[in-house]
Amino acid sequence: MSVNNELETGMLAVIxxxxxxxxxxxxxxxASAIFSWLYAFNVINVNNQAINMIGRSLYQLTEPLYRPIRRVLPDMGGVDLSPLVVLVILYFIQLFLNTTIAPALLS
Incomplete structure (x- = not known):
């Protein structure tokens, strides 16, 4: 295997x-959005220790993604659009990787 093929394989593994x-x-x-809806409408028992732990874990995992977006977005009252914005950004990154970067590596 040549060095170029190994580099291409390595980059494709990274992608x-x-x-x-x-x-x-x-x-x-x-999962975090669904959990927050269930919490807001009192569908789940927030006094349950396992449920509370799941909620805190989801919050700690997603909040670093939301925080920069919330600084930029205007206040929409009780509606938080930051998860939607993060999903659009992630979709763009994934599409860019798969349609631009990966084909460039294979050519």
């Missing part, structure tokens, strides 16, 4: 790993 991380982030953001 694949980034795609996997983005997919995990998507899942966490969706």
């Amino acid at each position: 694949g790993t980034l795609n996997f991380i983005i997919n995990i982030a998507w899942f966490l953001i969706i």
Whole structure:
């Protein structure tokens, strides 16, 4: 295997790993949004220690992604659009990786 092929394979592995991380982030953001709705409408028992731990974990995992977006977005009252903005940004990054970067490495 030549050095160029090894470099291409390595870069494609990096792109694949980034795609996997983005997919995990998507899942966490969706789970966090659903959890926050369930919490807001008192569907789940917030006094349950396991539920409380899940909620805190989701908050700690997603809040670093939301914080910079919330600084930029105007106040929309009770509506938080930062998860939607983060999902759009992640979609753009994934699309850019798969349609621009990966094909450039293969050519």
